[in-house]
Amino acid sequence: MNILRLTYNRLLPGIAVLLIAGFFLSAVPAEAQPVRISVSNDSLRAGQLFDVFIVFEGSRDFDSIIFPDSSAYSDPFEYIGSSIGLNAQQHDSLRTRLQFFGSENDTLSGLFALGIRDADTLLFELPDVAIHFRSSLAEQEELRPLKPIFSFGMSLLPWIIGFLLVTALLVAGYYIKKRYFPPKPEGEPEAAFEPPPPFINPADYLSDEIAALRGMLRNSEPDDDTFYVRLGDAIRAYFERVYGFPALEQTTREVSRDLKSRRIDTELLNETSALLQECDMVKFAKTERDNAAMLADLNRLEQLARKYSMHDSRLLMQLRLEHERKYKTAEDAAAKKGGKAP
DSSP, X not given: OHHHHHHHHHHHHHHHHHHHHHHHHHHHHHHHOOEEEEESOSEEOTTOEEEEEEEETTGGGSSEEEOOOGGGOOTTEEEEEEEEEEOTTSOXXXXXXXXXXXXXXXXXXXXXXXXXXXXXEEEEEOOOEEEEEOOTTTTOGGGSOSSOOOOOSSOSHHHHHHHHHHHHHHHHHHHHHHXXXXXXXXXXXXXXXXXXXXXXXXXXXXXXXXXXXXXXXXHSOOOHHHHHHHHHHHHHHHHHHHHOSOGGGSOHHHHHHHHHHTTOOHHHHHHHHHHHHHHHHHHHSOOOXXXXXXXXXXXXXXXXXXXXXXXXXXXXXXXXXXXXXXXXXXXXXXXXXXXXXX
């Protein structure tokens, strides 16, 4: 018995010291918590705005601090905005504006702040904040709305009404304009008078081609194939313009046949056919001709051109009269409409 009493007396002081030390150690974290949270209202109606204040009293001991952002809040708390500043004691604080969309009591939980110092990051969990739902129907559970109706900060109804009114006015204006103010019919624009194209005498055209070929011989040594192709086309173009058959697309035999059917002078027909055949020999048989031969054939064509003018003088005069008669009608029509004929 004495031994037990002696042992108890020796252990009692040590147990007391351990209990006192444990008490103080457990109290240190609560006293050392540098972050605190509070709300502007602990009793809220549905749709009511309120503020959450988070004060970091030990912010000067850290290089930087991180407060909760919008992602820290979820239903039934809608994040509106936040601002950082200093409170009256010059401590860093965060003011967060939230809107409550609950229909029963709830808890604002899961919030924390971070303190960064050198390479260390300390996490400070914030205590939960109880939010009480305040309603005149709070005690009548069976009369609670299944889906609460909330008042938002901005109503869209005036904008919708205004849009509908503007649309109705525009539709009414369009109908009135179309019904009572139809567009005036526009008359067909009068075609501007265009002077008739000048009459091109086929004989003059042939003379111009002869002059051009003569210039080729005078200024250079043209390729005989090119020279004779152009010479033959000049003859064909003359007959196509005067007699109206597609001489440019026909062979020499077909051209001779059509000229014969139109009772052209036999001697003139034979000379024309002979010259066209020489052109074909150079073009298809590759017969070589020098400048002297080219000049001789060009002189033959010039003589034929004078014979064509004398033989077809009546036809050439008739072509001119038909051209003038054709465009005389257009001039008279323009004069009746007020157009100015040349």
